[in-house]
Amino acid sequence: MPIDILMPALSPTMEEGTLSKWLKSEGDTISAGDVIAEIETDKATMEVEAVDEGVLGKVLVPEGSEHVKVNTVIAVILGEGEDASALNAASAAAAPPAPAPAPAAAQAPAAPPVQTAPGAAPQAPAPADAEVPDGTPMADLTVREALRDAMAEEMRRDPDVFVMGEEVAEYQGAYKITQGMLDEFGPRRVIDTPITEHGFTGMAVGAAMTGLKPIVEFMTFNFAMQAIDHIINSAAKTLYMSGGQMGCSIVFRGANGAAARVAAQHSQDYAAWYSQIPGLRVVVPWSAADAKGLLKAAIRDPNPVIFLENEILYGHTFPVPQVEDWVVPIGRAKVVRTGDAATIVSFGIGMTYAMKAADALAQDGIQAEVIDLRTIRPMDIDTVVQSVKKTGRVISVEEGWPQSGVGAEIGMRVTELAFDWLDAPPVRVCGKDVPMPYAANLEKLALPNVDEVVAAVKSTLYL
Amino acid sequence: MAQSPKAGTRKSAAKKSDARSRANGPAPLSRDEETEAYRMMLLIRRFEEKAGQMYGMGLIGGFCHLYIGQEAVVTGVQLAMREGDQVITSYRDHGHMLACGMEARGVMAELTGRQGGYSKGKGGSMHMFSAEKAFFGGHGIVGAQVSLGTGLAFANRYRDDGKVSLTYFGDGASNQGQVYESFNMAKLWNLPVVYVIENNKYGMGTSINRSSSTTDLSQRGASFGIPGEQVDGMDVRAVKEAAERAIEHARSGKGPYILEMLTYRYRGHSMSDPAKYRSKEEVQKMRQEHDPIEQVKARLLAEHSVSEDELKGIDKKIREIVADAADFAQIDPEPDVSELWTDVLR
Numbered sequence: 001m002p003i004d005i006l007m008p009a010l011s012p013t014m015e016e017g018t019l020s021k022w023l024k025s026e027g028d029t030i031s032a033g034d035v036i037a038e039i040e041t042d043k044a045t046m047e048v049e050a051v052d053e054g055v056l057g058k059v060l061v062p063e064g065s066e067h068v069k070v071n072t073v074i075a076v077i078l079g080e081g082e083d084a085s086a087l088n089a090a091s092a093a094a095a096p097p098a099p100a101p102a103p104a105a106a107q108a109p110a111a112p113p114v115q116t117a118p119g120a121a122p123q124a125p126a127p128a129d130a131e132v133p134d135g136t137p138m139a140d141l142t143v144r145e146a147l148r149d150a151m152a153e154e155m156r157r158d159p160d161v162f163v164m165g166e167e168v169a170e171y172q173g174a175y176k177i178t179q180g181m182l183d184e185f186g187p188r189r190v191i192d193t194p195i196t197e198h199g200f201t202g203m204a205v206g207a208a209m210t211g212l213k214p215i216v217e218f219m220t221f222n223f224a225m226q227a228i229d230h231i232i233n234s235a236a237k238t239l240y241m242s243g244g245q246m247g248c249s250i251v252f253r254g255a256n257g258a259a260a261r262v263a264a265q266h267s268q269d270y271a272a273w274y275s276q277i278p279g280l281r282v283v284v285p286w287s288a289a290d291a292k293g294l295l296k297a298a299i300r301d302p303n304p305v306i307f308l309e310n311e312i313l314y315g316h317t318f319p320v321p322q323v324e325d326w327v328v329p330i331g332r333a334k335v336v337r338t339g340d341a342a343t344i345v346s347f348g349i350g351m352t353y354a355m356k357a358a359d360a361l362a363q364d365g366i367q368a369e370v371i372d373l374r375t376i377r378p379m380d381i382d383t384v385v386q387s388v389k390k391t392g393r394v395i396s397v398e399e400g401w402p403q404s405g406v407g408a409e410i411g412m413r414v415t416e417l418a419f420d421w422l423d424a425p426p427v428r429v430c431g432k433d434v435p436m437p438y439a440a441n442l443e444k445l446a447l448p449n450v451d452e453v454v455a456a457v458k459s460t461l462y463l
Numbered sequence: 464m465a466q467s468p469k470a471g472t473r474k475s476a477a478k479k480s481d482a483r484s485r486a487n488g489p490a491p492l493s494r495d496e497e498t499e500a501y502r503m504m505l506l507i508r509r510f511e512e513k514a515g516q517m518y519g520m521g522l523i524g525g526f527c528h529l530y531i532g533q534e535a536v537v538t539g540v541q542l543a544m545r546e547g548d549q550v551i552t553s554y555r556d557h558g559h560m561l562a563c564g565m566e567a568r569g570v571m572a573e574l575t576g577r578q579g580g581y582s583k584g585k586g587g588s589m590h591m592f593s594a595e596k597a598f599f600g601g602h603g604i605v606g607a608q609v610s611l612g613t614g615l616a617f618a619n620r621y622r623d624d625g626k627v628s629l630t631y632f633g634d635g636a637s638n639q640g641q642v643y644e645s646f647n648m649a650k651l652w653n654l655p656v657v658y659v660i661e662n663n664k665y666g667m668g669t670s671i672n673r674s675s676s677t678t679d680l681s682q683r684g685a686s687f688g689i690p691g692e693q694v695d696g697m698d699v700r701a702v703k704e705a706a707e708r709a710i711e712h713a714r715s716g717k718g719p720y721i722l723e724m725l726t727y728r729y730r731g732h733s734m735s736d737p738a739k740y741r742s743k744e745e746v747q748k749m750r751q752e753h754d755p756i757e758q759v760k761a762r763l764l765a766e767h768s769v770s771e772d773e774l775k776g777i778d779k780k781i782r783e784i785v786a787d788a789a790d791f792a793q794i795d796p797e798p799d800v801s802e803l804w805t806d807v808l809r
């Protein structure tokens with residue numbers, strides 16, 4: 001059978017071109033790889049190489065022809081033992097090949113179920129919260145101790161779990177989160193890395209692709225900026241890009257957000273950044289009980305989890321249930337204080353402002369409900385919406401910046417899902433829209449404060 | 464028969480690697496090995512030509528980086544590998560996948576974005592994986608696979624399972640910072656990784672001389688204490704011999720090893736590259752004098768008394784495999800629309 005040579009598309013966008021020159025003539029022998037013609041696209045002159053071999057039987061589009069559409073037959077190659085009489089057969093079959101077949105139902109994507117924003121993935125209902133049976137003994141632990149206990153328990157349970165990062169082993173952790181772990185687990189599983197965030201993050205992701213379960217400690221998340229390519233492009237997207245074959249179970253954890261007087265480069269909240277990425281889970285605990293239970297859940301999770309801690313919270317003490325295996329499910333918000341006047345939604349260190357503001361408001365007889373999101377992605381918006389349907393008001397509190405922040409997301413989703421229940425526009429209390437200043441007075445101004453939260457709640461009540 | 468293009472450039476190798484005299488060129492391959500090398504290189508070449516043609520027909524979209532000219536590199540390394548050893552590379556990955564034993568059908572169907580592709584059509588040319596064949600991608604970010612591949616080696620060490628990570632990257636990628644972060648950790652912890660630098664002399668349109676302060680890439684590990692050598696990457700025998708040495712070094716616990724493969728890509732960087740940054744003569748000279756497939760073919764005929772007919776039989780088989788893959792990749796349906804939402808999380 002003679003073989004058609006088609007006008008090729010030579011860029012992702014080319015639809016037609018000029019056949020500027022034939023480099024072979026009728027009767028010439030052609031081998032695979034020979035340059036047979038030159039074609040001008042809108043961008044460049046490109047060479048056309050033969051893929052098949054034989055004799056150039058007939059040129060159908062002469063050189064100099066303009067506006068030749070992609071997939072037009074431009075010439076015919078004759079195989080061994082064929083002569084020109086075969087050409088009629090060829091041109092009969094010379095219609096351009098059928099375009100890619102349309103699949104069964106290539107229409108609009110299946111509509112996601114209600115209760116999610118347009119474009120959002122279908123979201124499973126939030127998992128049930130961890131139960132604390134009556135009479136469970138509680139121990140007062142700092143967030144720091146809770147995090148260490150979570151890692152140690154999971155490492156005892158699963159030999160594939162290890163922790164790596166700068167100063168995590170011999171120095172016992174820059175913030176002493178890994179205190180005592182080198183002694184218990186040894187240098188094979190508690191690994192001091194060089195100061196090389198991009199490299200060790202990629203390395204940990206590679207190890208996770210083989211099935212190991214790394215915990216990567218960033219001294220602070222500010223330095224994870226050097227590694228963000230691997231967190232997003234390598235960790236978050238691989239499961240999808242591999243059609244579900246290869247994923248990575250990995251936890252990226254460390255201090256996030258403002259500490260105290262460390263200025264712009266060391267004081268940034270990344271909750272909103274990571275929360276935008278499909279393929280990641282983003283967890284931001286406030287209490288020690290949640291820090292422990294959520295970190296254990298994060299280590300067991302088969303997906304990459306961003307676990308944002310806070311240096312100031314490390315030393316805060318909370319009661320932690322003393323049960324055999326305290327695991328708090330990812331993706332469940334918690335109503336921390338009930339009320340009916342307004343809904344304050346926060347997470348991480350933002351909860352300290354939210355709780356104090358609720359106390360202050362109670363003094364004025366205003367009972368605010370306070371929700372700790374705990375997980376930013378997937379966001380348990382149902383819990384927020386249920387509360388808003390009761391209160392008619394929503395106020396978000398975070399240390400991060402306002403534009404495209406977590407508060408912006410909460411406001412939008414509540415507007416989409418509970419517009420008819422709102423008695424006031426959603427309000428957000430955020431860090432100010434500036435890099436963090438060093439001066440003590442300016443730093444204080446740049447962060448949210450309790451008075452701002454109180455004022456925001458009152459504004460929704462038109463007080 | 465073609466002479467090796469860089470026969471005299473192995474300055475570092477002789478010093479650093481254990482002494483096997485290479486004065487007389489690389490050790491010969493057996494008839495079976497040569498035949499297997501011929502088969503694999505021809506499969507890659509024909510596959511890539513077909514992919515180029517299908518791209519021209521609009522059946523393959525986006526970026527499509529062909530491996531034509533570089534076939535001896537993956538083929539020779541593969542001959543030196545053991546079952547279970549891992550491979551990771553860049554976006555120029557079709558040849559690596561075929562060499563790993565992945566099916567031509569599944570690779571081609573991924574190129575056309577169909578459900579039978581290795582990633583169900585969701586990854587495309589640059590992002591394909593096979594857990595079964597220990598092929599860890601297919602990575603679109605230049606240099607990313609170097610840290611990831613070092614992580615594969617980290618896992619091998621952690622498990623002490625004797626596997627070696629074969630981590631491929633380009634001359635252009637060799638200027639990325641994370642490459643040196645990886646070199647440092649790989650040597651610090653003596654991880655079982657072989658870094659295979661495929662120096663095809665260009666990163667897109669920038670020749671190595673315009674991008675690199677030093678161009679002997681085999682020495683890029685010197686300040687970390689990583690041995691390296693330059694290898695004639697157009698000669699599958701030289702590749703295999705060097706890869707055996709490097710893999711043995713890594714497997715035996717001595718840590719990483721660098722192989723700089725001197726190679727050449729005949730086609731443009733991607734399908735839409737008119738390749739104006741180099742002369743036609745340069746390309747022609749490589750094709751005529753150093754073509755990896757022609758070298759093997761000549762030896763099969765002259766030294767292994769394989770007949771023209773036998774070779775034609777192999778050619779025919781390979782054309783059938785490639786034609787079958789191309790047909791499959793066009794008939795196979797696009798992924799079901801429900802796939803849009805799957806595989807985001809486990």
Ligand SMILES: Cc1ncc(C[n+]2csc(CCOP(=O)(O)OP(=O)(O)O)c2C)c(N)n1
Nearest residue numbers: 555603604605633634635636663665666667
């Ligand atoms: C981080 C990053 N920067 C730039 C690019 C765009 N890009 C893709 S391939 C390439 C050239 C790489 O050359 P080389 O490493 O020599 O590999 P080769 O293409 O020759 O195989 C560039 C600049 C990219 N994909 N990733």
Ligand SMILES: [Mg+2]
Nearest residue numbers: 633634665666
């Ligand atoms: Mg290159």
